[in-house]
Amino acid sequence: MDELMYEARTQLRYARKLGLDIRYIDEHMGIGWLFNETEQRNFSEALRVWAMQEGLVWHESIPLKPLFCSSATELQIRLQTLTTGNYLLITHPAYDNEEMRQVGSRDNPLGVVARAREMDLRMLCDPGVRQIIRERNILLSRYDD
16 A cells, blocks of 8 residues: 555656646545555545645545436436536546557557547537536536535
């Protein structure tokens, strides 16, 4: 766990050195379970404590309802039926370009990630989605708003 926290601290320090205004931290891809059985506190708890020490918002401190969708049509339907509350939609928008086509892994051959992220981009920029957001006065925000 010490090496993981060292990496997190180093990345934050470097991002701030570059002038990035880092305001919140989240546990990307559910890795907080690491060391849950072998340590007194798991990685998620270590990140939460560190976020507080750094003056960062910790994602789990905000009650949010998950919003899952993978297409503009699906997002439009969800937005039309939302009730009052705070929702979380996690996406990874990007252009399907030569650089993104180089991103891959054992489970995601080159090009697969680029296409998926382009779909996220199209979903978020869809005119119908934008119209519903305007008509329903849906407020878009970040963890730190």
